[in-house]
Amino acid sequence: MSSEEAAAPxxxxxxxxxxxxxxxxxxxxxxxxxxxxxxxxxxxxxxxVNPLNIAAGVWMVxxxxxxxxxxxxxxxxxxxxxxxxxxxxxxxxxxxKALFYCGMALFPVFLxxxxxTLFGNAIAFATGVLYGLASLGKKGDAVSYARLQHQxxxxxxxxxxxxxxxxx
Numbered sequence: 584m585s586s587e588e589a590a591a592p593x594x595x596x597x598x599x600x601x602x603x604x605x606x607x608x609x610x611x612x613x614x615x616x617x618x619x620x621x622x623x624x625x626x627x628x629x630x631x632v633n634p635l636n637i638a639a640g641v642w643m644v645x646x647x648x649x650x651x652x653x654x655x656x657x658x659x660x661x662x663x664x665x666x667x668x669x670x671x672x673x674x675x676x677x678x679x680k681a682l683f684y685c686g687m688a689l690f691p692v693f694l695x696x697x698x699x700t701l702f703g704n705a706i707a708f709a710t711g712v713l714y715g716l717a718s719l720g721k722k723g724d725a726v727s728y729a730r731l732q733h734q735x736x737x738x739x740x741x742x743x744x745x746x747x748x749x750x751x
Contacts, residue, residue: 601717601720601721602677602717606713606717609713610654610710610713610714610717611654611655613706613709613710613713614650614653614654614655614684614707614710615650615651615654615655615658616706617647617650617684617688617704617706617707617708617709617710618646618647618648618650618651618654618707619647620702620703620704620705620706620707621643621644621646621647621650621688621703621704621706621707622643622644622647622648623703624640624643624699624700624702624703624704625639625640625641625642625643625644625646625647625691625703626640626644627640627699627703628640628643628691628695628697628699628700628703629641629644633695635694635695636695636697638694638695639691639692639694639695639697639700640691642687642690642691642694643691643700643703643704646687646688646691646704646707647707649687650684650707650710652665652668652669652672653668653669653672653680654669654672654710656668656669676718677714677715677717677718678714678715678718680711680714681711681712681713681714681715681717681718682711682715683711684707684708684710684711684714685708685711685712685715686711687707688704688705688707688708688711689704689708691703691704692704
């Protein structure tokens with residue numbers, strides 16, 4: 584083992600955003616399924632004479648395209664800038680993706696509230712929720728939490744000047 588290998592930090596399977604590889608894949612799969620549902624229901628929503636339904640359907644198809652561009656750019660090989668958009672989307676923090684995806688999924692529901700807009704955007708919204716949960720970080724273990732609480736209790740006793748030995 585050389586000194587460079589010893590000095591290099593060990594990679595535990597997570598990147599700088601704290602997401603593990605399997606959670607990242609769950610988010611990508613949810614993004615693909617959300618894109619498929621948005622595209623399908625968006626086209627179905629456009630088959631009407633109501634202009635608000637048509638506008639919501641077009642927005643859902645645009646949401647599907649954005650989800651495909653950000654999550655699986657190899658599905659959009661016919662678009663020249665797909666890899667650039669995907670690279671830029673990968674640099675976003677999970678909370679930024681969560682706000683973006685949830686906002687794009689909620690807009691058609693507010694525009695035209697119907698079953699097709701609800702079901703069509705549900706998985707895209709769930710993708711945003713998954714990214715939002717990723718931005719919260721990992722859950723701590725009970726041992727370190729108990730140790731922190733014990734340390735906090737000891738610090739409070741030192742500040743107040745009362746300890747277990749000084750109380751009669």
